[in-house]
Amino acid sequence: MYGITKHQLTYDGTPVPQYPTGNMGGTMSPKFLVIHYTAGPQDAHGTAKYFQNPASKVSAHLNVGEDGTITQSVPFNRVAWHAGVSSWAGLSGLNNHSIGIEVINPGPLERLANGRYKSWWGKIYSDDDYPIFQATHKSGRPTAYWIPFTEAQNEVLLEVGALLMNNYKLNEAVGHDMISPGRKTDPGPTMDDRIYIRLNGGLDIADNFGDYIINVNLLNVRSGPGTSHSIIGKLRKGNSVKFKDSSGDWLFVELENGSYGYIGSKFATKK
Numbered sequence: 001m002y003g004i005t006k007h008q009l010t011y012d013g014t015p016v017p018q019y020p021t022g023n024m025g026g027t028m029s030p031k032f033l034v035i036h037y038t039a040g041p042q043d044a045h046g047t048a049k050y051f052q053n054p055a056s057k058v059s060a061h062l063n064v065g066e067d068g069t070i071t072q073s074v075p076f077n078r079v080a081w082h083a084g085v086s087s088w089a090g091l092s093g094l095n096n097h098s099i100g101i102e103v104i105n106p107g108p109l110e111r112l113a114n115g116r117y118k119s120w121w122g123k124i125y126s127d128d129d130y131p132i133f134q135a136t137h138k139s140g141r142p143t144a145y146w147i148p149f150t151e152a153q154n155e156v157l158l159e160v161g162a163l164l165m166n167n168y169k170l171n172e173a174v175g176h177d178m179i180s181p182g183r184k185t186d187p188g189p190t191m192d193d194r195i196y197i198r199l200n201g202g203l204d205i206a207d208n209f210g211d212y213i214i215n216v217n218l219l220n221v222r223s224g225p226g227t228s229h230s231i232i233g234k235l236r237k238g239n240s241v242k243f244k245d246s247s248g249d250w251l252f253v254e255l256e257n258g259s260y261g262y263i264g265s266k267f268a269t270k271k
């Protein structure tokens with residue numbers, strides 16, 4: 001069973017493998033959980049070693065391998081360098097306000113002429129071995145092939161994620177692509193949205209599920225929850241959208257064409 005002692009993750013009372021790094025800032029009181037994929041060739045140990053290299057200038061609190069192996073790079077009460085330029089819920093520079101979890105995953109894959117798939121660093125994947133699927137990122141790009149987080153990784157996100165949410169009284173679990181929209185695509189389609197919903201308490205959001213009808217003549221669909229985010233589509237009065245999530249006064253919805261985006265909540269009425 002997982003636990004937390006002195007801001008380290010433990011399993012049955014023993015800390016998970018610790019890889020101390022200088023790639024960190026001062027103390028903080030985290031308010032959010034930020035989920036990433038690595039899009040790199042390393043496993044949970046190799047990723048933690050990379051985060052020990054001062055030249056990499058990056059780190060995360062936890063790294064989760066395909067088999068569920070967890071390594072820790074930064075104590076939960078210290079700033080890790082995982083979010084970069086980011087903003088959420090009125091705060092910016094989310095490194096100072098969040099715990100970051102890196103999930104080992106190759107990110108978007110390219111389909112080759114021979115029917116196999118290639119990561120950006122050249123590793124070849126076959127859909128005999130992985131449940132590869134095609135999807136467009138909810139921000140509108142890229143359309144690519146993806147490998148979902150493994151069952152072991154999902155279990156860690158739910159179990160350790162819930163432990164962190166409760167222990168540190170975190171406000172919300174979010175994806176890097178939500179706090180750095182347009183700049184980042186992780187975790188994107190690799191992560192099942194239901195993990196956010198379960199970590200974030202589900203029930204409030206569940207009340208909002210269903211179809212919404214657009215109630216203004218013309219409505220912009222944006223890549224993020226605010227008018228500063230780019231316009232990625234238009235809706236007309238009477239169009240129907242499916243609720244997926246909310247962020248303040250914005251709804252994250254699925255459009256009739258299967259793409260995703262954000263709309264102002266007052267311009268849509270629940271069916």
Ligand SMILES: [Zn+2]
Pocket residue numbers: 035036037082176184186
């Ligand atoms: Zn990231």
